[in-house]
Amino acid sequence: MKYTNFQIFWLVALRVTIGWHFLYEGLVKLTNPNWSSVGFLLDSEGFLSEFYKGMAANPDLLQWIDWINIWGLIAIGAGLILGIFCRVAISAGVLLLAMYYLSHPPFVGLVYAMPTEGSYLIVNKVLIEMIAIIVLLVFPTSKFIGLDRLIFSRK
């Protein structure tokens, strides 16, 4: 794939800002000893809510989910910012965001206890962020700007 410098710049800017968001979300959870995904999971509504509430109900599984969320967010964030193993990081990011979106889909008729900062109908910022990183998967940049350039250029 060949990009103009202008295209590369904005694609990398998108990658780095999304990475920043992931990394910060992960670190905030890591440094808060009281954080747990339990409240978020229990607040789930929609056609998959039973699945999410079931996760919250199993303490062993819950510990795993907390761990995966914290370290997943941190690793994805670092991957996007530094452009390292970007394909894997973005794929994992899409998966996490899809899980977040489906746990709290802003569908007609669903109401949540957790506060949101805007007004949404079907499309919310989680969905937009997810589509944005899918765009990054389709237009990869880490082999131009990022550590992947160094890793994958060595045969």
Add this chain to the structure above:
Amino acid sequence: MSEEKNKNINRRDVLKGLATLPVAGAFAYSWYQKQKLSRMLKNALNAEVNLDEEQLAFSTEPTNKIIIRIGIIGTGGRGRHLLMAAGFVHPETIDDWKYWANENKTDKRYEEYMQQEDLNLVVTGVCDIYESNAEKGLKASANSYRNGIDGKMGNTPTRYNNYKELLEADNIDAVIIATPDHWHGTITIAAAKAGKHVYCEKPMTWTVEETYDVVNAVKDNNIVFQLGHQNRQTESHFKAKQAYEKGLLGKVNLIEVTTNRNSPGGAWQYHIPENATPNNIDWKQFIGPAPWHDFSLERFFRWRCWWDYSTGLSGDLFTHEFDAMNQILNLGIAESATSSGGIYYYKDGRTVPDVLQMTFEYPSRDMSLLYSASLASNKKRGKVIMGHDAYMEVGGNLKLYADPGSTKYKEKIKEGIIDPKLPLYSFTPGMKQVDAITSPTEQYFAGRGLLYTYRGGKRVDTSHLHIKEWVDCIRTEKQPSCNVDQGFEEAMTAHMGTMSYHENRKVFWDADKQQIV
């Protein structure tokens, strides 16, 4: 790109490969700045609040091995809960819990019960005047090994038809009293005179007069008396007491406590079993000190609805709130009381009000205690202690907010270190736990710190801890936290509220004569 270029990493590759590294640097720097600021704020707050490091004042000593022989009088719903808290559960209930634990992973009743400390008790006597309750009490009491119906049972205790016979038994050291309110005082006095230690459900008494007799009987006979206000064991209440004593609230001038329920069970319209008849209920003994009334299933099973056996909202639910406040602020008996209310929703023949407001004044401490209750609205209102500098909401957890008009925190609010919109201090034990409790009445009690608390991060039944404290005090000849002096304050304050309601006037406490006037 050509093959050759791919094999060698040149300077251009390194630069482009590391091009976003400054972003990582900027992130690290911003993170450091943010952490520094929040550490600074936290330290500044801790200098002001400093509650986290302090140890809580409850004992965590395991119970010693001296066996105490228990008799229980009254094995209805509450009595059987106390048996459970003491370590005795009906085998069918154990099987039920096991079943539900299998069905639903959040159902921890079985697991938590099996983890409950063994208090080295044996139940040797059971008394209930309703056949079915007595049988359930006997089955539970015999289950000293915590088994299901197929498991090994311990000795079945003796069944007594009359509490007086139970109190005469030599093989009973201590009694748990969980009868309707109108029997609390009479049985406590008789038990004390028989030399039995007493754990009595709240309220301590049904009439003003017997309150003095209970105090005298307990003190003269040197027994260990614990009144059933299990809130004394709630972790957040210990924290609240520390916060108050440290002066974090400034001058406290108003305390607001409330009751809100909205279900038939919450309003004491309990289920009446179909098999209950005058043949399996000792109606005459039920009436006891109350005025005579012909046999009535409603009165027997829903006794809380009639003054003849009940102490109404004041004795039944306000006492929980009062005792929590007495525990935290050392209130003592109110100096005056006024109350009003009525039977506004449950027009089912009851005589006790379902909506009640009571105001208690403490002029010598410059504060009022306000109680407001409705049994027909679930609007959630907490227990709030209001001071000039901060207010505190207490329940199963604790939240303390600085007041925007505070003098004490004025500078820190100005500097942005304290934000009155955010809690200055909050305490949530067991935060990561999932709560599987469902019934509205249970939620009511849990939210008010009456159902369970936490010790070392583990959820424990407060009633269990309260009974543990009682039996440990019997063994070590100490006074428990809700002894007869606390009980006297609880009973008199509640009676003042009720008296004001009945007589439609303000009533006063004469501290010299120790009388309500």
